[in-house]
Amino acid sequence: MFLRNILPFVILLFAVNYAVAQNKEIDSLKNTLAVDEHDSTVVDVLIELSAQYRGISLDTALVYAKKAKNLADEIKYPKGQGYALKAIGLAYNMKGDYVEALRFWKDALQVFEKHDIKVGTANMLNNIGVIYYNKSDEQNALDYYLRSLKVSEEIKDTLRIATAYANLGGVYSNKATTYDKSLQYHKKALALSEAIHDSVLIGSSNANIGEILLNQNKLDSAITYLMQGRKVYVGSADLPYILNIIGKVYRAKKQFYQAITFHQQAYDTAAFHDARLDMAQALLGIAESYKEANDAPAAIDVYLKAQVLFEEIGLDESYDLKTVYEGLSACYMKQKNYQKAMEYHTKLLEVKDKIYNIEVDKSLSTKLFAYEIDKKQNEINLQQSVISRQNLVRNGLLGGMLIVLLFASVFFIQRNKIGKEKKRSDALLLNILPEETAEELKQTGTAKAKSFDEVTVLFTDFKNFTRMSEELTAQELVNEIHYCYCAFDDIISQYDIEKIKTIGDSYMCASGLPMENPHHAVEMLKAAFEIREFIDKEKAKRIADNKPYFEIRIGLNSGPVVAGIVGNKKFAYDIWGDAVNIASRMESSGEPGKINVSGATCELVKDHCISTYRGKIEAKNKGAIDMYFVERLETA
Numbered sequence: 001m002f003l004r005n006i007l008p009f010v011i012l013l014f015a016v017n018y019a020v021a022q023n024k025e026i027d028s029l030k031n032t033l034a035v036d037e038h039d040s041t042v043v044d045v046l047i048e049l050s051a052q053y054r055g056i057s058l059d060t061a062l063v064y065a066k067k068a069k070n071l072a073d074e075i076k077y078p079k080g081q082g083y084a085l086k087a088i089g090l091a092y093n094m095k096g097d098y099v100e101a102l103r104f105w106k107d108a109l110q111v112f113e114k115h116d117i118k119v120g121t122a123n124m125l126n127n128i129g130v131i132y133y134n135k136s137d138e139q140n141a142l143d144y145y146l147r148s149l150k151v152s153e154e155i156k157d158t159l160r161i162a163t164a165y166a167n168l169g170g171v172y173s174n175k176a177t178t179y180d181k182s183l184q185y186h187k188k189a190l191a192l193s194e195a196i197h198d199s200v201l202i203g204s205s206n207a208n209i210g211e212i213l214l215n216q217n218k219l220d221s222a223i224t225y226l227m228q229g230r231k232v233y234v235g236s237a238d239l240p241y242i243l244n245i246i247g248k249v250y251r252a253k254k255q256f257y258q259a260i261t262f263h264q265q266a267y268d269t270a271a272f273h274d275a276r277l278d279m280a281q282a283l284l285g286i287a288e289s290y291k292e293a294n295d296a297p298a299a300i301d302v303y304l305k306a307q308v309l310f311e312e313i314g315l316d317e318s319y320d321l322k323t324v325y326e327g328l329s330a331c332y333m334k335q336k337n338y339q340k341a342m343e344y345h346t347k348l349l350e351v352k353d354k355i356y357n358i359e360v361d362k363s364l365s366t367k368l369f370a371y372e373i374d375k376k377q378n379e380i381n382l383q384q385s386v387i388s389r390q391n392l393v394r395n396g397l398l399g400g401m402l403i404v405l406l407f408a409s410v411f412f413i414q415r416n417k418i419g420k421e422k423k424r425s426d427a428l429l430l431n432i433l434p435e436e437t438a439e440e441l442k443q444t445g446t447a448k449a450k451s452f453d454e455v456t457v458l459f460t461d462f463k464n465f466t467r468m469s470e471e472l473t474a475q476e477l478v479n480e481i482h483y484c485y486c487a488f489d490d491i492i493s494q495y496d497i498e499k500i501k502t503i504g505d506s507y508m509c510a511s512g513l514p515m516e517n518p519h520h521a522v523e524m525l526k527a528a529f530e531i532r533e534f535i536d537k538e539k540a541k542r543i544a545d546n547k548p549y550f551e552i553r554i555g556l557n558s559g560p561v562v563a564g565i566v567g568n569k570k571f572a573y574d575i576w577g578d579a580v581n582i583a584s585r586m587e588s589s590g591e592p593g594k595i596n597v598s599g600a601t602c603e604l605v606k607d608h609c610i611s612t613y614r615g616k617i618e619a620k621n622k623g624a625i626d627m628y629f630v631e632r633l634e635t636a
Helices: 002-035 040-053 058-074 078-095 098-114 118-134 138-154 158-172 176-195 199-215 219-233 239-252 256-272 276-292 296-313 319-334 338-394 396-432 435-444 465-471 474-493 520-544 578-588 599-608
Strands: 450-463 498-503 506-511 551-566 572-576 595-598 609-619 623-633
Touching (some): 058 078, 078 118, 118 158, 219 239, 239 276, 256 276, 276 296, 450 465, 465 474, 474 498, 498 572, 506 520, 520 599, 551 578, 595 599, 599 623
Antiparallel strands (some): 450 506, 609 623
16 A cells, blocks of 8 residues: 555656657757757757657747758758658658558658668668558558568568568457467567567566467466466556456356456556456456356446446447446346346447447548548649649750650660560570570570480370360360369479470470479479379369369389470470380380389489389380379378
């Protein structure tokens, strides 16, 4: 009791001492201004003066920030320009003028990005994200938070990285469908905050994780994180917040005594700090616990105290008061006091209407905010357009030079067009030929065939192709094959495998050329499994839709080949050799849904997979060949 009585005096004494110290700092900064009025140091001093005045007079803070911006422009001091713009935005943000705050922060961002000032860039991206988040524009908030994270990671600023993770977690915590993603970000923030011993972030991360786990009904895990956060918050004004969440978890676990205990601790701690909202929410938690424990009289008593406190705070249109009225109506109904139950049910309907109106106003506010931003940007564009026209009139005497420049621009445009067409033709050539072969062809007009000692060749073939061709139109059939082959192309491109050609419903590719690759067989096998998995998934979908489907045979063989281009029209890159023929036999001798490999390939991949020996199987024109079905990849 004695400590609570002296607390106001301690706070007053601290406030007086802080104000004295702040005034001394302001005087010291003003004395520095008198020394030199035209220097980057002065810009920094003006920015600091703006920061000092933000707690005293926002208008004065704006004056100093704008002086800093003007001087930074005059002496061409980019860092000062960026931080002066940031200071102007901060003052407008504290005034509640978020459109102006956003405009100046975006200007600051442009300065920081142009001059590669990474810390300022990360800071502005985060601040802009916060404005969008507070205005319920979650998509823009996400975009800016992710950009802030990227820059923070580039400069290895752990605190900013952790802050970005926490902000991203906050955005994703608003929907049940994204709780898991929110948890991932909050856990990343927690790990980094523990690494740098940032107690504020450690506490908030544990609290956020605990609250999401509560919403997911993972109650034991929630308690673990919340108790860790509680340790960090001991002695802090934030302690009641986390104690109330712990109380909610125990209420969800139907352990009402523990729930009431933690809510009571939250109330006592909040009362010590005169945190009236936390006090009211603690009372609401106690009342809810009594209600669920079927102690209606005790619940009513505490609900009424919570109601008074919420109304005194001014939260007479809040979700918390809605919960109070619901609880009181239910408890009076349980006591068969129907008059009181109806009275609070009526209050409940009234507060629901108010909350609905608030939500509508919030939605309109978000749209109005976007409209005001667009309007402000249009005004800026109009100003710039007027300035441009004035400049055009003023520079009319330079007409002759403009004509020269016009001809020059036409020249450069034509040159750029030629360059674009060349790039386009080069891209088309690379789509047909490997880069090395295409370059040789452009330089010399020919491309010599090359031998490769170690290559793995893959063939695929569709089963049910004939039946599909009977059930589908020609266009539908071509569309299906095109869809599959595009997927195959995407898969092999991940492993630097060269597509050779397609022949009807057969697809052929090779690993280990035109650049040699010691892992050619293993990477080809991985690609083969992905191709099979793709076809299996498509098969399942089409069966579910009662549509015809493809099945696939896949064959692999490894060995030497010769590669090059043939013909002098419609160039085609191809490969030849016994290894190619045997790979084709591996496919034709396989089974649908199976990956059939030769002994040569099996020897190269045996440490990376589980295979079943099929024995020596007769292959057309090749006699008996050792064949293996590869069952699965080893994931070690």
